[in-house]
Structures are given as C-alpha cells and as structure tokens.
Amino acid sequence: MADMIARGGRAIYGVSLGILMLEARFPRIPGDMGNAETWPFPVQLCVVEGATPERIVLGDPRDQLDRFVKAGRRLIELGVSAITTNCGFLALLQPQLANALAVPVATSSLMQVPWVNATLPPGRRAGIVTVCAAALTPAHLAAVGAPADTPVAGTENGAEFFRVLIKADSDVMDIGLAEHDVVEAARTLVRQNPDIGAIVLECTNMPPYAAAVAAATGLPVYDIYSMVTWFVAGIRPRIFSRDYSRL
Template identity: 35%
Template sequence: MAAEQPALTVLQLDTRFPRVPGDVACARTYRAPVEIIRIPRATVARVVTDRPDTIDLAPFDAAIARARGDVIVTSCGFLAPHQARLAARTGRPFIASALGALVELSETHGPRGILIATYDWGSLTAAHLAGYDCDIVGLPEDSHLRRVIAGDMATLDTARAGEEVAAAIRAHLRSHHRHILLECTNLPPYKAAIRAIADLPITDILTCIEAVRPGTVRPAFL
C-alpha cells in the first residue's frame, strides 16, 4: 500500500531537542500528514550565522529532490537569504522563512511597525531582513528555550519557555509596533503567552504555511 501523500515537507535542521505541538517540525502541529526530513550536518551553529553565504546548501538541495509534500518549508528562519535559490529546486511552493512576509507587512505597517522576534539577535543581518530596518528582539542567551536549542538538550519546560519568551517581547514592545513577526520556528508554541501581553497580529512560519495551503495547520496554533 502506498504511503499517504504528505501535505507538507519540513526540512528540519540536524537537531534532537524536543519539538512540541506548535513547532514547525512537530507532526501534531498539523491537521494533515507531514513529512519531516532531517538535514545532515545542518546544525544550529552552522545555520544561525551572520554569514549566510557560508551555509552548505547541498544537503538541502538533496532533501528537496526527494521531498513529497505539497508545500516545502525549512525549520529555521535564518535560511531566508536562500529563498530564491532553494525555491528554484522545486516547482512546489517553498517557504524558507517567515521573514519572507516582510515585504507585504512593511507595505502595510512600515518597517518600524514590525517587531521581529528571533532566536539570535546578534546574527540577524540586513541579508536576512532584505534590507528592512525593523525593531528586533532576540532570546536572551541565558533563557531556557535558547539554552535548550543551542545545547540540543533532551528536555524542554514549555511553561518556563513561554513565560520567558513573552517577557522578552514585552520588554521591547513600543507604541509604534503594529505587528509581531516570529523569525524562529520554535516560537509559535508560545503564541498564547505572547498574545496575553500583546494585542497584536502575529505572523510566523505556520501562518505562512496556512496562507499557501489552507487547512494544513491546526487552528489552535494559528
């Protein structure tokens, strides 16, 4: 019997930390079948970099060639500079990063109206942001979620992570902000905590997926 056609293929970095519901690489995030392909040697340290030109894209090319999903996405927003390069490898919709939404959001709100929440503020460059000058908040280096991701740890306290993510965003919110964009694909599980402190619309990798293929993401995570 043939395997069910997946709605989505996720190109996951070479990590083993917990992927909880709401994470792009957790099957329980979706209403439809998902295919997850781990990209060898694509560690967080190698992909989350202020030099995106140094990322080895060959393993991503190989994964795209065998991906079966209707839509293909990556599990790291820092691949944004390679959207066109990787999308050219397939005829299907390809989403490298939620940062791809910056063009449309900037037209609506202006770049300064957008607050970007990222894993690593220090590594996010103009190349990732397509030149837009937006306000940015990164996960503090001593925060639980960042340490779990950086250390590829086996356990994750989601309640603690949610509290810390919300606190970091709250500290950077200003009256001119009109929209929050989550670069990091590990942040959507904490949207409820973010919404508790910010009455603003949120764009992330899941809303981008849903825009391309409606009915893919469970409503609780949108």
C-alpha cells in the same frame, strides 16, 4: 470500471507539504513545527543531516545549501507539492532554494514581514522576535523582502529558550522558562519600538508561545504556523459544498 483505475509513480500520496528539518535533539512540543501533530494536514518531514541549529543560526546557512537542495529534491521525488523549512534563519536560502526546486518554496516565517506591514495603519510596522537578534542580519531580511530597519529582539539573554535550542541542543526544556524568554523578548521589542503594530516570530519553535505573546503585548502575532497554513491553502484549496439547496 474505467473510473476505478488508479495510477502511481510516487512513493507517498496525500502529503502536500514537505518540511526540511534541522538535525536537533531538543523537545518538539505541540505547536512546534517539527511536531507533526501541530499541523491540520499531513506533512512529510526530512532531516537535513549536518544542518544543526548552531551551524544555521550562528554560522552561514549558505554553506549548507547543497544539503538542502538534495533533501528538497528527495521530498519532491517522494511526492510533496510544496516545501518549507524549520528555521527562520534559512531565509538566506530562499532565493537559491526557490530557484533549485521544482515546487513552491517558503523557507522562513520572516517572509511575512512585508505582508504584515501592508496590513498595518500608517505609522505602524511589524517587529521581529527571534531566537538570536545578534545573528539576524540585514541579509536575512533582504532575502525575503523585509525592510532592513525592521526592529528585532532576541531571546539570547534569557534563561532557557536560546540555551536549549542553540547552545546545548538539550533533550530537556523547561517550557515555562522558554515561554517567559519569548514573551520578555516581545515586551522588550514593543517597549523599545512604540511604533510596532504587529509581531512576527522568526523561530519555528515559537508558535507554542504565540498566544502568550499576543496576550502580553496586545498585538497581532504571526509565526511559521500562520505562514504555512496560508501556504498550503493555495496548494490544497478547500472544496466547498455544491448543495445549493440549502441556500
């Protein structure tokens, strides 16, 4: 019965990915990173108290570094094998969190920008749709190795998305208006930058609208869902059948 012995030492099992969550009240619909039903694998969510969307997007996330390190270490103690976050502006913390935590860390969808650029034909580059273009700085891009001149368009002039997520932190959101804001930002990005060959959605609340953005622009669209599913694929490689008799 030696092969029936189980060993413990952790509080949680079967959850490879931990997500460091901002403290917010707005609705998290399917596709949103903070809705656990979004993911095809189990996730462990951990709210970082005091790290509000307004403080992270419109302020300096580095002021909250200690809170994120503490919460990340707690997730590791619980048993996760990798950590991500639910705000693309936390790109600013990528080097520090990767250095401070003992598991792989992927803070931001923006990490995909150089990867996407590598896939595109000559003369084409990735562009970014973000919740707030005015707040996304070259420092955010530099922290994840993205070119400083990457084109960016934001939703801050829209009617719903930016208002609900950043300014009001409202518990009610008009999904149709939110989608319209994201799609219009993408259209503006492409119209102003004809060399755009693909779009990266910065905000982790944008995946519900990725298909609409792709339909409106005719371009590939990458978001936190595409990045995290890639990330976890390395943590939990698929086990293929060894029944070769079917070949």
